[in-house]
Amino acid sequence: MTTPAARPRSIRQSDVARLAGVSQSAVSRVISGDAARIPDETRRRIHEAIAELGYVPNPVARNLRGSRTQLLGVHTFEPLFPNAREGFYVEFLLGIEQRAEETGHDLVLFSSTGDGAGGRRIYRDETNRLRIADGSVLLGVSPDRDELAKLWREGYPFIHIGRRDVPGADIPCIIPDYRAAASEIVGRLHELGHRDLVYLRDSIDVEPYEDRRAGYAEAVTRLGIADASPGYREGRAGVPDEVVDALADGLCTAAVVESERVAAELRTRLTERGVDIPGDVSVAVLEDTSAGDVRWDDLRIPRQEIGRIAVDRLIEMVDDPDAARESTFVACEVVAGATVARVKEERG
Template identity: 60%
Template sequence: MRRDRPVRQSDVARLAGVSQSAVSRVVSGDLARIPAATAERIREAVRELGYVPNPAARSLRGRRNSLLGVHAFEPLFQWARDGFYLDFLLGIEERAEETGNDLVLFTSATGRHGSGTVYTSEMNRLGMADGSILLGVASDPHELARLAGDGYPFVHVGRRDVPGVEISCVIPDYRTASVEVVTRLAELGHRTLTYLRDPNENEPYQDRRAGYQAALAELGLEDDSPGAAGRSGFDDSSVEDLLRRGSTAVVAESVWLAEQMMAALTARGLTVPTDVSVAVLETRSPDSAVEWDCLVIPRLEVGRRAVDQLIELVEDPRTPPTQTWVPCSMAPGTTITIAKTSQRKVEP
């Protein structure tokens, strides 16, 4: 059936043989007092007509809800308790309050890969909000592409590459921060480095690796360790390789890798940083027993910027997708120092 205008709720109501208010309630997820058979009939009409709730259109008509959504593709509070998401959420909350918006948290239904999903029964669960901020390392590129195609305003926290589609992101600049870490080690006299690679292959880790390799090339440093060549994880051979090559510094993508390296060096009678310096391309937790020299991810600022960028998209849906890079920095700790040149070419 060809149409010269977007599908409306009234079209869905007509096809399903129900009131428009019933359609509105089912689309927004309010199924109270809606018989299951009626709700399914409405969903079938939604699928047949290709109806998509469009908060952007509400905005153009001056009918914003002043509701901004927050959706994570994995359990949110588990990570918030551990501190990973907490500052992102605090930044989002602060800026939403300052701009006169309320927040609505969408708890993720389980999708096909075990991660949170935006669409259930072919309907966008985020539709009641004017637009949403999306978080999570397990974000589904197919759903991101579909949201973009539907014209739903959203901003993703962290860089995500979606084939064939540009999306708005607010991105911690891990690449530049990795360059800063390597530059600092070079200034301390380290010439041969060892890289410890996390098994994660998502974009934030790709950015770290790109920055690291760029810094090696620019500064003329050496690293032919397995991690630099693409092997992830840690085992005894990681330490043996470091000692054989006379490496004086380790750059680890994650704290857990740095901890394993430190323990292995200690078992061989070597200390951090006197014998081997260790820097981490991740933020240390407040309760960490070791003051790692590491990255500082400006999570509060990232959350605040995500709100500003989302509001811009909601107020003018014609705004093109934008990638906003937020600088990271290096936090000084106690795990790097001047290179101990006598450590070079130590027998394992």
């Protein structure tokens, strides 16, 4: 008995985009005849790629695209607008708004689906409220993972800003690469002569903090750095007395801290012991502290860029319902401040 030959995969718009070196949304616009803002050279490359691959547009998909609203949704799992202008999500929203305008889309903000407990839900009476938009960008620290799984199973186009693990659903995310940034910060401390570190955790346990911890652990192991702190070995949060003692007594020369809040507490405790930052101890923070009063050495998340990328990825999903829905990592910038210096005994 012979085994039937595998059916060849049809050529997709994503294949054309990859060969032409352009975005999938540009391919879609050229195919649909809406290419007024596409440069001639880009259109030429797209047509050449179509001819080379033998791409034939799917009439069903084109009909679906013809019924599009040109609306993109933004759903937030927590209220945003009561926060100050410098709130964490504002820069993401600015990037989303800019890119939506550039691509000819309007935005719909979903804010009336409260669950009565301070959070927000996607479904009401088993109905997906997001469906009035062609697709949606989701933001928030505490999403309902069951709802994300349901949304994924329905095939509705969406992308989540920030890594979120959902059992049984490989949801597409735009992910700040905290792991690589944390590893880079440890590497910089190592270059400055620091060999004995402590790690101070916040009390938050979500994927972005898991990524920071994984990046730190990888670098500590790779570089042979010593760290016996309870934040690293035991997962204890806060600023333990034994950590303050180790830094004040010179047993450890640097601290890597997950949040500005914990870093501020550490600074207060060390100041009370007469310990200077960075004169005696170096401290780096694994989040953006640019809005604060202290120039911590830290990392910066390209939030506007992430918002723009989220819109582009979402449009690609809407343009090609069969396209792979993959996550995208975006590099964070490690920024030198005024709280890290060469290890004390090596200073000239």
